[in-house]
Amino acid sequence: MNQILIVDASVSDGRMMSGLLTRAGYAPVVAESIKAGKVEAAKLPPGAVIVTAMRLSDGTARELINWLKTEDFSFPVIAIVENLDPLDIVKVMSGGGASDIIQRRALDKQLVETVEKYAKPEMSVLTLDNQLLPRKSEAWQKIEEKIKAIAATNANAIIFGECGSGKEQVAHQIYLNSSREQKPHTDITHIVTPHLV
Structure with a gap:
Protein backbone atom coordinates (compact mmCIF):
# COMPACT_ATOMS: atom_id res chain seq x y z
CA MET A 1 0.00 0.00 0.00
CA ASN A 2 1.57 3.28 -1.13
CA GLN A 3 1.95 6.08 1.36
CA ILE A 4 0.79 9.52 0.30
CA LEU A 5 1.87 12.55 2.33
CA ILE A 6 -0.68 15.38 2.36
CA VAL A 7 0.71 18.74 3.52
CA ASP A 8 -2.20 21.16 3.86
CA ALA A 9 -3.29 23.59 6.58
CA SER A 10 -6.97 23.07 5.71
CA VAL A 11 -8.20 20.43 8.17
CA SER A 12 -11.39 19.80 6.18
CA ASP A 13 -9.55 19.39 2.85
CA GLY A 14 -6.95 17.19 4.53
CA ARG A 15 -9.69 14.96 5.92
CA MET A 16 -11.46 14.82 2.54
CA MET A 17 -8.23 13.96 0.65
CA SER A 18 -7.31 11.35 3.25
CA GLY A 19 -10.72 9.70 2.85
CA LEU A 20 -10.52 9.66 -0.96
CA LEU A 21 -7.02 8.17 -0.95
CA THR A 22 -7.87 5.58 1.71
CA ARG A 23 -10.84 4.37 -0.34
CA ALA A 24 -8.54 4.14 -3.39
CA GLY A 25 -6.19 1.81 -1.47
CA TYR A 26 -3.49 4.27 -0.40
CA ALA A 27 -2.16 4.99 3.10
CA PRO A 28 -2.38 8.77 3.52
CA VAL A 29 -0.51 10.72 6.21
CA VAL A 30 -1.58 14.31 6.88
CA ALA A 31 0.69 17.16 8.03
CA GLU A 32 -0.56 20.72 8.55
CA SER A 33 2.77 22.59 8.15
CA ILE A 34 6.04 22.46 6.21
CA LYS A 35 7.88 21.59 9.44
CA ALA A 36 5.61 18.59 10.12
CA GLY A 37 5.73 17.70 6.41
CA LYS A 38 9.53 17.43 6.52
CA VAL A 39 9.35 15.07 9.51
CA GLU A 40 6.81 12.85 7.72
CA ALA A 41 8.63 13.02 4.35
CA ALA A 42 11.78 11.62 5.99
CA LYS A 43 9.78 8.49 6.94
CA LEU A 44 8.24 7.86 3.51
CA PRO A 45 9.07 4.61 1.69
CA PRO A 46 10.03 4.41 -2.00
CA GLY A 47 7.04 4.87 -4.30
CA ALA A 48 5.38 7.50 -2.09
CA VAL A 49 3.89 10.75 -3.39
CA ILE A 50 3.58 14.15 -1.71
CA VAL A 51 0.50 16.35 -2.20
CA THR A 52 1.02 19.86 -0.84
CA ALA A 53 -0.71 23.22 -0.74
CA MET A 54 1.24 26.03 -2.40
CA ARG A 55 1.16 28.17 0.75
CA LEU A 56 1.19 27.10 4.38
CA SER A 57 1.53 29.01 7.63
CA ASP A 58 5.28 28.35 7.89
CA GLY A 59 6.38 28.33 4.25
CA THR A 60 5.64 27.42 0.65
CA ALA A 61 5.58 24.28 -1.46
CA ARG A 62 8.74 25.57 -3.14
CA GLU A 63 10.56 25.50 0.22
CA LEU A 64 9.44 21.91 0.79
CA ILE A 65 10.54 20.89 -2.73
CA ASN A 66 13.95 22.55 -2.26
CA TRP A 67 14.38 20.75 1.06
CA LEU A 68 13.49 17.40 -0.57
CA LYS A 69 16.15 18.01 -3.25
CA THR A 70 18.74 18.99 -0.64
CA GLU A 71 18.02 15.76 1.27
CA ASP A 72 18.17 13.70 -1.98
CA PHE A 73 14.51 12.63 -1.81
CA SER A 74 12.93 12.11 -5.22
CA PHE A 75 9.25 11.85 -4.32
CA PRO A 76 6.91 13.34 -6.92
CA VAL A 77 5.23 16.47 -5.56
CA ILE A 78 1.71 17.40 -6.61
CA ALA A 79 0.88 21.04 -5.83
CA ILE A 80 -2.61 22.14 -4.82
CA VAL A 81 -3.19 25.49 -6.50
CA GLU A 82 -5.92 28.07 -6.17
CA ASN A 83 -7.30 29.79 -9.28
CA LEU A 84 -4.10 30.18 -11.28
CA ASP A 85 -3.93 31.32 -14.86
CA PRO A 86 -1.98 29.20 -17.42
CA LEU A 87 1.23 31.25 -17.03
CA ASP A 88 1.21 30.74 -13.25
CA ILE A 89 0.64 27.02 -13.75
CA VAL A 90 3.70 26.77 -16.02
CA LYS A 91 5.71 28.67 -13.41
CA VAL A 92 4.64 26.24 -10.67
CA MET A 93 5.47 23.20 -12.78
CA SER A 94 8.81 24.27 -14.27
CA GLY A 95 10.23 26.92 -11.96
CA GLY A 96 8.46 25.62 -8.85
CA GLY A 97 9.58 22.03 -9.21
CA ALA A 98 6.15 20.40 -8.86
CA SER A 99 5.52 17.22 -10.88
CA ASP A 100 1.86 18.10 -11.38
CA ILE A 101 -0.90 20.36 -10.08
CA ILE A 102 -4.50 20.04 -8.95
CA GLN A 103 -6.89 22.96 -8.66
CA ARG A 104 -8.20 23.04 -5.07
CA ARG A 105 -11.80 23.27 -6.26
CA ALA A 106 -11.32 20.01 -8.24
CA LEU A 107 -9.61 17.96 -5.51
CA ASP A 108 -12.51 15.54 -5.17
CA LYS A 109 -12.47 14.81 -8.92
CA GLN A 110 -8.74 14.88 -9.75
CA LEU A 111 -6.81 13.81 -6.64
CA VAL A 112 -6.89 10.01 -6.96
CA GLU A 113 -6.40 10.07 -10.73
CA THR A 114 -3.39 12.41 -10.44
CA VAL A 115 -1.79 10.44 -7.59
CA GLU A 116 -2.17 7.22 -9.63
CA LYS A 117 0.08 8.71 -12.33
CA TYR A 118 3.00 9.01 -9.90
CA ALA A 119 2.58 6.35 -7.19
CA LYS A 120 4.71 3.30 -7.77
CA PRO A 121 4.11 -0.10 -6.18
CA GLU A 122 5.81 -0.08 -2.78
CA MET A 123 7.25 -3.54 -3.26
CA SER A 124 8.49 -3.01 -6.83
CA VAL A 125 11.99 -4.34 -7.41
CA LEU A 126 14.51 -2.33 -9.38
CA THR A 127 16.44 -4.65 -11.69
Whole structure:
Protein backbone atom coordinates (compact mmCIF):
# COMPACT_ATOMS: atom_id res chain seq x y z
CA MET A 1 0.00 0.00 0.00
CA ASN A 2 1.57 3.28 -1.13
CA GLN A 3 1.95 6.08 1.36
CA ILE A 4 0.79 9.52 0.30
CA LEU A 5 1.87 12.55 2.33
CA ILE A 6 -0.68 15.38 2.36
CA VAL A 7 0.71 18.74 3.52
CA ASP A 8 -2.20 21.16 3.86
CA ALA A 9 -3.29 23.59 6.58
CA SER A 10 -6.97 23.07 5.71
CA VAL A 11 -8.20 20.43 8.17
CA SER A 12 -11.39 19.80 6.18
CA ASP A 13 -9.55 19.39 2.85
CA GLY A 14 -6.95 17.19 4.53
CA ARG A 15 -9.69 14.96 5.92
CA MET A 16 -11.46 14.82 2.54
CA MET A 17 -8.23 13.96 0.65
CA SER A 18 -7.31 11.35 3.25
CA GLY A 19 -10.72 9.70 2.85
CA LEU A 20 -10.52 9.66 -0.96
CA LEU A 21 -7.02 8.17 -0.95
CA THR A 22 -7.87 5.58 1.71
CA ARG A 23 -10.84 4.37 -0.34
CA ALA A 24 -8.54 4.14 -3.39
CA GLY A 25 -6.19 1.81 -1.47
CA TYR A 26 -3.49 4.27 -0.40
CA ALA A 27 -2.16 4.99 3.10
CA PRO A 28 -2.38 8.77 3.52
CA VAL A 29 -0.51 10.72 6.21
CA VAL A 30 -1.58 14.31 6.88
CA ALA A 31 0.69 17.16 8.03
CA GLU A 32 -0.56 20.72 8.55
CA SER A 33 2.77 22.59 8.15
CA ILE A 34 6.04 22.46 6.21
CA LYS A 35 7.88 21.59 9.44
CA ALA A 36 5.61 18.59 10.12
CA GLY A 37 5.73 17.70 6.41
CA LYS A 38 9.53 17.43 6.52
CA VAL A 39 9.35 15.07 9.51
CA GLU A 40 6.81 12.85 7.72
CA ALA A 41 8.63 13.02 4.35
CA ALA A 42 11.78 11.62 5.99
CA LYS A 43 9.78 8.49 6.94
CA LEU A 44 8.24 7.86 3.51
CA PRO A 45 9.07 4.61 1.69
CA PRO A 46 10.03 4.41 -2.00
CA GLY A 47 7.04 4.87 -4.30
CA ALA A 48 5.38 7.50 -2.09
CA VAL A 49 3.89 10.75 -3.39
CA ILE A 50 3.58 14.15 -1.71
CA VAL A 51 0.50 16.35 -2.20
CA THR A 52 1.02 19.86 -0.84
CA ALA A 53 -0.71 23.22 -0.74
CA MET A 54 1.24 26.03 -2.40
CA ARG A 55 1.16 28.17 0.75
CA LEU A 56 1.19 27.10 4.38
CA SER A 57 1.53 29.01 7.63
CA ASP A 58 5.28 28.35 7.89
CA GLY A 59 6.38 28.33 4.25
CA THR A 60 5.64 27.42 0.65
CA ALA A 61 5.58 24.28 -1.46
CA ARG A 62 8.74 25.57 -3.14
CA GLU A 63 10.56 25.50 0.22
CA LEU A 64 9.44 21.91 0.79
CA ILE A 65 10.54 20.89 -2.73
CA ASN A 66 13.95 22.55 -2.26
CA TRP A 67 14.38 20.75 1.06
CA LEU A 68 13.49 17.40 -0.57
CA LYS A 69 16.15 18.01 -3.25
CA THR A 70 18.74 18.99 -0.64
CA GLU A 71 18.02 15.76 1.27
CA ASP A 72 18.17 13.70 -1.98
CA PHE A 73 14.51 12.63 -1.81
CA SER A 74 12.93 12.11 -5.22
CA PHE A 75 9.25 11.85 -4.32
CA PRO A 76 6.91 13.34 -6.92
CA VAL A 77 5.23 16.47 -5.56
CA ILE A 78 1.71 17.40 -6.61
CA ALA A 79 0.88 21.04 -5.83
CA ILE A 80 -2.61 22.14 -4.82
CA VAL A 81 -3.19 25.49 -6.50
CA GLU A 82 -5.92 28.07 -6.17
CA ASN A 83 -7.30 29.79 -9.28
CA LEU A 84 -4.10 30.18 -11.28
CA ASP A 85 -3.93 31.32 -14.86
CA PRO A 86 -1.98 29.20 -17.42
CA LEU A 87 1.23 31.25 -17.03
CA ASP A 88 1.21 30.74 -13.25
CA ILE A 89 0.64 27.02 -13.75
CA VAL A 90 3.70 26.77 -16.02
CA LYS A 91 5.71 28.67 -13.41
CA VAL A 92 4.64 26.24 -10.67
CA MET A 93 5.47 23.20 -12.78
CA SER A 94 8.81 24.27 -14.27
CA GLY A 95 10.23 26.92 -11.96
CA GLY A 96 8.46 25.62 -8.85
CA GLY A 97 9.58 22.03 -9.21
CA ALA A 98 6.15 20.40 -8.86
CA SER A 99 5.52 17.22 -10.88
CA ASP A 100 1.86 18.10 -11.38
CA ILE A 101 -0.90 20.36 -10.08
CA ILE A 102 -4.50 20.04 -8.95
CA GLN A 103 -6.89 22.96 -8.66
CA ARG A 104 -8.20 23.04 -5.07
CA ARG A 105 -11.80 23.27 -6.26
CA ALA A 106 -11.32 20.01 -8.24
CA LEU A 107 -9.61 17.96 -5.51
CA ASP A 108 -12.51 15.54 -5.17
CA LYS A 109 -12.47 14.81 -8.92
CA GLN A 110 -8.74 14.88 -9.75
CA LEU A 111 -6.81 13.81 -6.64
CA VAL A 112 -6.89 10.01 -6.96
CA GLU A 113 -6.40 10.07 -10.73
CA THR A 114 -3.39 12.41 -10.44
CA VAL A 115 -1.79 10.44 -7.59
CA GLU A 116 -2.17 7.22 -9.63
CA LYS A 117 0.08 8.71 -12.33
CA TYR A 118 3.00 9.01 -9.90
CA ALA A 119 2.58 6.35 -7.19
CA LYS A 120 4.71 3.30 -7.77
CA PRO A 121 4.11 -0.10 -6.18
CA GLU A 122 5.81 -0.08 -2.78
CA MET A 123 7.25 -3.54 -3.26
CA SER A 124 8.49 -3.01 -6.83
CA VAL A 125 11.99 -4.34 -7.41
CA LEU A 126 14.51 -2.33 -9.38
CA THR A 127 16.44 -4.65 -11.69
CA LEU A 128 19.75 -3.26 -12.88
CA ASP A 129 21.51 -6.41 -14.16
CA ASN A 130 25.20 -5.60 -13.82
CA GLN A 131 24.85 -1.83 -13.57
CA LEU A 132 26.19 0.13 -10.63
CA LEU A 133 24.14 2.84 -8.95
CA PRO A 134 26.15 6.08 -8.81
CA ARG A 135 26.72 7.41 -5.31
CA LYS A 136 28.02 10.72 -3.96
CA SER A 137 30.06 9.51 -0.99
CA GLU A 138 33.81 9.93 -0.73
CA ALA A 139 34.23 6.17 -0.21
CA TRP A 140 32.38 5.50 -3.47
CA GLN A 141 34.61 7.98 -5.35
CA LYS A 142 37.62 5.92 -4.20
CA ILE A 143 36.01 2.71 -5.48
CA GLU A 144 35.36 4.34 -8.87
CA GLU A 145 38.99 5.48 -9.04
CA LYS A 146 40.15 1.91 -8.30
CA ILE A 147 37.81 0.50 -10.96
CA LYS A 148 39.38 2.81 -13.56
CA ALA A 149 42.93 2.09 -12.37
CA ILE A 150 42.44 -1.70 -12.50
CA ALA A 151 40.67 -1.51 -15.88
CA ALA A 152 43.68 0.31 -17.36
CA THR A 153 45.97 -2.65 -16.54
CA ASN A 154 46.09 -6.23 -17.78
CA ALA A 155 46.15 -7.60 -14.22
CA ASN A 156 43.77 -10.09 -12.66
CA ALA A 157 41.68 -8.76 -9.79
CA ILE A 158 39.99 -10.41 -6.82
CA ILE A 159 37.05 -8.51 -5.37
CA PHE A 160 36.13 -9.10 -1.74
CA GLY A 161 32.95 -8.04 0.00
CA GLU A 162 29.84 -9.09 1.86
CA CYS A 163 27.17 -11.09 0.07
CA GLY A 164 24.99 -8.68 -1.92
CA SER A 165 27.49 -5.81 -1.78
CA GLY A 166 27.87 -5.61 -5.58
CA LYS A 167 31.06 -7.56 -6.32
CA GLU A 168 29.75 -8.83 -9.68
CA GLN A 169 28.69 -5.33 -10.69
CA VAL A 170 32.15 -3.97 -9.83
CA ALA A 171 33.77 -6.78 -11.87
CA HIS A 172 31.50 -6.00 -14.80
CA GLN A 173 32.35 -2.29 -14.54
CA ILE A 174 36.07 -3.11 -14.64
CA TYR A 175 35.44 -5.19 -17.77
CA LEU A 176 33.44 -2.37 -19.43
CA ASN A 177 36.22 0.15 -18.74
CA SER A 178 39.01 -2.15 -19.97
CA SER A 179 40.52 -2.75 -23.39
CA ARG A 180 38.83 -6.18 -23.33
CA GLU A 181 35.35 -4.69 -23.54
CA GLN A 182 34.74 -6.07 -27.05
CA LYS A 183 36.04 -9.55 -26.16
CA PRO A 184 34.00 -12.41 -24.63
CA HIS A 185 33.25 -12.03 -20.94
CA THR A 186 32.56 -14.86 -18.52
CA ASP A 187 31.37 -14.48 -14.97
CA ILE A 188 33.10 -16.61 -12.39
CA THR A 189 31.41 -16.54 -9.03
CA HIS A 190 33.02 -18.18 -6.02
CA ILE A 191 30.99 -18.89 -2.92
CA VAL A 192 33.20 -18.81 0.14
CA THR A 193 31.81 -20.39 3.30
CA PRO A 194 33.46 -19.05 6.46
CA HIS A 195 34.78 -21.63 8.90
CA LEU A 196 33.15 -21.55 12.28
CA VAL A 197 35.56 -21.61 15.20
